[in-house]
Amino acid sequence: MNLLLFCNDDRLDANKIVIQGRRLEHLQKVHRAHAGDTLRVGEIGGLTGEGKLLNITADRATLAISLQHSPPEKLPLRLIVALPRPKMLRRILRTVAEIGVAELHLINSYRVEKSYWQSPVLNSETMRELLLQGLEQSRDTILPLVHCHPRFKPFVEDTLPALITGERALLAHPGNTPPCPRHIEKQTSLIVGPEGGFIPYEVTSLSNAGCEVVSLGPRILRVENAINYLIGRLF
């Protein structure tokens, strides 16, 4: 936790916050924080700054805060990912928030198991918690927007073309396609398939909707590794 995030409910008044639960436990066990310590704090959706720990007990910590810095900028990136299995989804949600993706779309695909759409990870409170963990890591305060599209065809035919109008859309897909471009600075949509890849019908549909099919080379990377690798390459 490189940033202690708080929300409006944690405010005692304009300059004081009270922390409980998981964040308090982290302060106690990992930071071993004491009254008088100064910590980096950030308001969810707002500014970051410093918090001075006024007191810390078994059930609450009170901090005096002063906020002056903007959070780091988001990447000009809309990430569109075939819904991964729940364990990987947890890591991807953290990563997406950590690395600065502005918008995440989880979509269906032939190779997405139907049960994944029933995963409790997709519960909005669980997602929010995982995204917050990512923000805490990279000292960001702005939650990425997450959208779920449990039907492939309406997404690709009706939603995607409008989303990507006027921007570049790249579909990372193994095979004999042009290599993924490097260091593009403009607004981009990046589409990453499921383990095992999109099926040919899906690749054709995405391509018809305006996506360029690009390759990462001869290695097939796991989805979470591919996302970090591609972001390093693109931005």
Add this chain to the structure above:
Amino acid sequence: MNLLLFCNDDRLDANKIVIQGRRLEHLQKVHRAHAGDTLRVGEIGGLTGEGKLLNITADRATLAISLQHSPPEKLPLRLIVALPRPKMLRRILRTVAEIGVAELHLINSYRVEKSYWQSPVLNSETMRELLLQGLEQSRDTILPLVHCHPRFKPFVEDTLPALITGERALLAHPGNTPPCPRHIEKQTSLIVGPEGGFIPYEVTSLSNAGCEVVSLGPRILRVENAINYLIGRLF
């Protein structure tokens, strides 16, 4: 498992192999393989090709193999990482093999907990198993070399300068340093610190040993994400 890896002990004769244990279980449960199916196979340290499943029972599968392709090339990269906590180390070992790192050095740092060096993940059989899982993912057959350096000072003063002679060595460290370069094609050593970063004495030592200190920008990424991100950026 995008590649069924085997070793010399699995050979029945020059053109047949017998598979048991975890790999057999994967063939049964994930691939749901039947006699007559064709699978991608690779010999550890050797070529890849096709294997035709002759028969599969509860305790063994026999395949007729024909090998003709070289594995994908390794990156011109020596990765030097402060030993992470065991759970992350497991993921990093898989990732390193998957993404094509040729050589991994695990080093000590002030912020590496001493207990990490006693982790059973560092057992050579466990490491080999995790590296093989990475190779299976990206259809590689060549195990990366892994070296452990449980003492920081002798590594940096005696070992590192010889390792990096004539090549570029980059130390990814948060702060106000030049940004990490992009798309360098030559042989490179990349050094990534522990959670919380190297301490100033360590940064100075690494810098004195010939490393350029470079930044990833304002976000502090978890080690595993930083590795994938940096590799995407560098190669």
